[in-house]
Amino acid sequence: MELDERKKKILNAIIRNYQETGEPVGSRTISKYSDLQLSSATIRNEMSDLEEMGLIVQPHTSAGRIPTDRGYRLYVDHMLETTDREAGRQELAQTSDFLIDRMDRMEQVLKQMAKVLALNTNYASMISAPRYNRNKLKFIQLSRVEERKLLAVVVVEGNLIKNTIFEVEEQLKEEDILSLNLLLNTNLNGLTIEEINLGIITKLKEQAGGHVEVVGKVLDAVAEAIRSDDEDLQIYTSGATNIFRYPELSDSSKAREIIQVFEEKKQLTNLLTDQLGAEGQQGIQVYIGNETPVQSMKDCSVVTATYDLGDGLQGTIGIVGPKRMDYEKVVSALQTVMGQLDTMFKKEE
Amino acid sequence: MELDERKKKILNAIIRNYQETGEPVGSRTISKYSDLQLSSATIRNEMSDLEEMGLIVQPHTSAGRIPTDRGYRLYVDHMLETTDREAGRQELAQTSDFLIDRMDRMEQVLKQMAKVLALNTNYASMISAPRYNRNKLKFIQLSRVEERKLLAVVVVEGNLIKNTIFEVEEQLKEEDILSLNLLLNTNLNGLTIEEINLGIITKLKEQAGGHVEVVGKVLDAVAEAIRSDDEDLQIYTSGATNIFRYPELSDSSKAREIIQVFEEKKQLTNLLTDQLGAEGQQGIQVYIGNETPVQSMKDCSVVTATYDLGDGLQGTIGIVGPKRMDYEKVVSALQTVMGQLDTMFKKEE
DNA sequence: GTTAGCACTCAACAAAAGGGAGTGCTAACA
DNA sequence: TGTTAGCACTCCCTTTTGTTGAGTGCTAAC
Numbered sequence: 001m002e003l004d005e006r007k008k009k010i011l012n013a014i015i016r017n018y019q020e021t022g023e024p025v026g027s028r029t030i031s032k033y034s035d036l037q038l039s040s041a042t043i044r045n046e047m048s049d050l051e052e053m054g055l056i057v058q059p060h061t062s063a064g065r066i067p068t069d070r071g072y073r074l075y076v077d078h079m080l081e082t083t084d085r086e087a088g089r090q091e092l093a094q095t096s097d098f099l100i101d102r103m104d105r106m107e108q109v110l111k112q113m114a115k116v117l118a119l120n121t122n123y124a125s126m127i128s129a130p131r132y133n134r135n136k137l138k139f140i141q142l143s144r145v146e147e148r149k150l151l152a153v154v155v156v157e158g159n160l161i162k163n164t165i166f167e168v169e170e171q172l173k174e175e176d177i178l179s180l181n182l183l184l185n186t187n188l189n190g191l192t193i194e195e196i197n198l199g200i201i202t203k204l205k206e207q208a209g210g211h212v213e214v215v216g217k218v219l220d221a222v223a224e225a226i227r228s229d230d231e232d233l234q235i236y237t238s239g240a241t242n243i244f245r246y247p248e249l250s251d252s253s254k255a256r257e258i259i260q261v262f263e264e265k266k267q268l269t270n271l272l273t274d275q276l277g278a279e280g281q282q283g284i285q286v287y288i289g290n291e292t293p294v295q296s297m298k299d300c301s302v303v304t305a306t307y308d309l310g311d312g313l314q315g316t317i318g319i320v321g322p323k324r325m326d327y328e329k330v331v332s333a334l335q336t337v338m339g340q341l342d343t344m345f346k347k348e349e
Numbered sequence: 350m351e352l353d354e355r356k357k358k359i360l361n362a363i364i365r366n367y368q369e370t371g372e373p374v375g376s377r378t379i380s381k382y383s384d385l386q387l388s389s390a391t392i393r394n395e396m397s398d399l400e401e402m403g404l405i406v407q408p409h410t411s412a413g414r415i416p417t418d419r420g421y422r423l424y425v426d427h428m429l430e431t432t433d434r435e436a437g438r439q440e441l442a443q444t445s446d447f448l449i450d451r452m453d454r455m456e457q458v459l460k461q462m463a464k465v466l467a468l469n470t471n472y473a474s475m476i477s478a479p480r481y482n483r484n485k486l487k488f489i490q491l492s493r494v495e496e497r498k499l500l501a502v503v504v505v506e507g508n509l510i511k512n513t514i515f516e517v518e519e520q521l522k523e524e525d526i527l528s529l530n531l532l533l534n535t536n537l538n539g540l541t542i543e544e545i546n547l548g549i550i551t552k553l554k555e556q557a558g559g560h561v562e563v564v565g566k567v568l569d570a571v572a573e574a575i576r577s578d579d580e581d582l583q584i585y586t587s588g589a590t591n592i593f594r595y596p597e598l599s600d601s602s603k604a605r606e607i608i609q610v611f612e613e614k615k616q617l618t619n620l621l622t623d624q625l626g627a628e629g630q631q632g633i634q635v636y637i638g639n640e641t642p643v644q645s646m647k648d649c650s651v652v653t654a655t656y657d658l659g660d661g662l663q664g665t666i667g668i669v670g671p672k673r674m675d676y677e678k679v680v681s682a683l684q685t686v687m688g689q690l691d692t693m694f695k696k697e698e
Numbered sequence: 699g700t701t702a703g704c705a706c707t708c709a710a711c712a713a714a715a716g717g718g719a720g721t722g723c724t725a726a727c728a
Numbered sequence: 729t730g731t732t733a734g735c736a737c738t739c740c741c742t743t744t745t746g747t748t749g750a751g752t753g754c755t756a757a758c
Contacts, residue, residue: 026750026751026752027751027752028751038700038701039701039702040701040751041703041753042700042701044753045699045753047752048752048753058752059709060707060708060709061709061751061752062707062708062749062751063709063752064750064751064752138494139500141492141502144488145488145504151488151490151502151510153490153492155494155500161500161514163510163512165510237612239612240608240612241609244601244604250601252593252599252601252604259589260590262612263586263587263589375719375720375721376720377719377720387731388733389720390732390733391731391732393720393722396721397721407720408740409738409740410720410721410737410738411718411721411737411738411740412719412720412721412740413719413720413721
C-alpha cells in the first residue's frame, strides 16, 4: 500500500495530538481538528490502512490509535519540520548565555547546560564531558606536597585539569623538581596522548639525570590521570524526575528502571559514546523505543547530539523522554546548546 | 498512664512486625508471634492504651495498628538494642575494605562508600565530602597556563585539591611566578582559612613587589576556590531508587519529591550540615518523619552520622528510608562506615 | 471516493454484595 | 483484679454487575 499525502497528514495529526494529550486519538478528533475537511468515517478508513501498514496501533478494540515505533521513525525521518522555533531557541540561548558568562570551569558549565536543557524541554537530559584522550597536553606541573609526596597537575587543551598525588622513594630537592618540570613541559607540551611514545619516554628518562624512577612515576601518573577519566567518563545529568510528568512512564517499576540508569550513569555511557566520531545530520541521532542500546529505556525515546570543540575534543548531549516527545523541540534545543558550547569554547581560545 | 514493661514489649513487637510487612499489625498477630503468652483480647486492651498514649494509631477502624512518629521516637531513644549485628557488620566492613584498597582518591572512596551503604541497607544513602574550611592550607601552586592565564592549585590538609584558572592583566615573567609562589607558600602555609586575615593580606601585598594586583587575584581565587566548594558542597548519593522498594513511598508523587531531592542535592545540605560540630551519641542523629529539616522527606526517616578525620575535617553520612526502617541496622552500618573512614584516613597519614 | 447510519466492542467508572480482618465491649473465669 | 472467650460491629478490599461513552468496522446510499 502506498503512503499518499493524505495519509501522511493524518499520521502527522495523530502524532501531534498524541504528543499533547498522551491519550489514544480517535477518528472524530482528527476529523474536527485537522485542516483536511473529511468526515470521521473517511478518516477511519485511512486509519485502518495506516494500522495495516504498521504505523499506528490500537491499544485495545474501540480505542483510538497511537503511533508505533515505526510510525515515529517515519515521522522523525521524513516529516520533521525544523521550522521556526526561533522564539524558544532565543530564550534557551539567552538563558544559557547568561549562565555561561558566570562560570569558568567546564564542569560547572556542563552541569548548568544539563539543567537548562532539562528545564527547557521537561525531559531528562545528560551531557558527557569532552573526552580528551585525543588531545594536546598543554601543561604539566609537578610540586611537592609532603616529604615524599608529589602532586602532578595535568592540563590539556580546553583547560581540563587532572590532579594526582603520588609517592616517590627518593627525597627530591626543590631544584630537582624545578628542572623536572622544565624537562617535562619542554618535551611533552603540545603532544597528544598518543604521540607520547616509547621514543619520547626514553629520551625523557635519559635527560632526567638520576631521577629515572620519578619520571617513570610521573608518566604513570599522567597515564593514570587520563585513563581513570576515560574509565568513568564524566556524565552530568539533570531532570531525571521529569519522567514522572508522563503517565506512560511514571508507574513505579518503569520509573525506577529509568531513574536508576540516570543515577548510576554507567549505562548512559552506551548512549553517549555510541555515535562519537560518526557524522550524521549534524551528529544528531534519534533512538525510538527498542532502538535504544539501553534496555531499560525501551519505553522512551532518546535523542543525542555530538558536540565538537575542535581538536577532536568531542562529547555528547542527550535527551531522554517518552516516545511521544516533541522531537522538533528537542532537536532544536540540542542544536542551540551545541552552538552555545561552540561559542563558549571560541571565547576561551 | 504508665508505660510498663509489657507495653514496651508490645510496642516493640508492633514496630518490628510493621518493619517487615509494612502492613498494620493486629492483636492476634502479636499474641501469636511474641514471646509473651497472652490472648489477643489482652493485647487489644494494651494496644488501646498504647493508642491513647499516642504511640500507635489505627489507619482506620477495624484495621491493625501502626506506630506513630512518637512511637518511633520512643523506640529509637530507649529501646534500640545495639546488640550483635556482628555478622552484617563484618560483611559490610570487608566489602568496603576491599573497595578502599583499590582506590586512591577521596572522591572515589566516598562514592563507593555511598554505594556500599545503599546496597547493604536497601535504603538511600548520602555522604558529604569533608569540609575543609576549618582546615590548614598545605600548599599553593601558581603556574602559567596561557599568556595571561594562571592556574592556582590549592591543597589543604587531607590532600583535598582545588584548581582555579584566572586571567591577569600584566604578563608575568617566569621568575615572578616563582617568587610569588615562594611568597604565598611561606606566608600562607599551615594557616586555616580563618587565619588568613587582613593583616596577612596586607603584608603579602607589601612584599609582592609590583604584583599587588596579581596577589589580590590569587587570594580572590583562593577564596573563590574555597567558597565555591562551600557553596555546592560535594555530596555523593546512591540508591535513591531504593525508595521504590517501600510501597508507602513509591507512589509517583511522593517518589518524585524524594528522588528530586537526591538529584538536586542542594536540599541534602540541610540534612548533612545540621549536626556538624554538635556531639550527640557518637554523632548519630535520627530524624523521624516531620522532624527532618527537609519538607519533602516528611514521610521518611533520616539517620545521619558525623565522621571526623581529625583537624576538624568533618563530613556527614546519611541514610534515608521509610519511617519503618530498620534503625538498628542503619545505625550499625553507619558506625561501621565511620570506622572505615577513620582507618582509611589513618593509613593515609 | 465519501459519508451517514448502525451494531458492536471494550475500558472506565460506579454501585452493590460478600468476605474477612480487626476492633471494642461485656460477661465469665481464675 | 487481671485475663480471656464470645459476639456484634466496622470498614477495607475484592468481586460482581451494570451502565456509560468513546471509538470502531461494515454496509448502503449519495
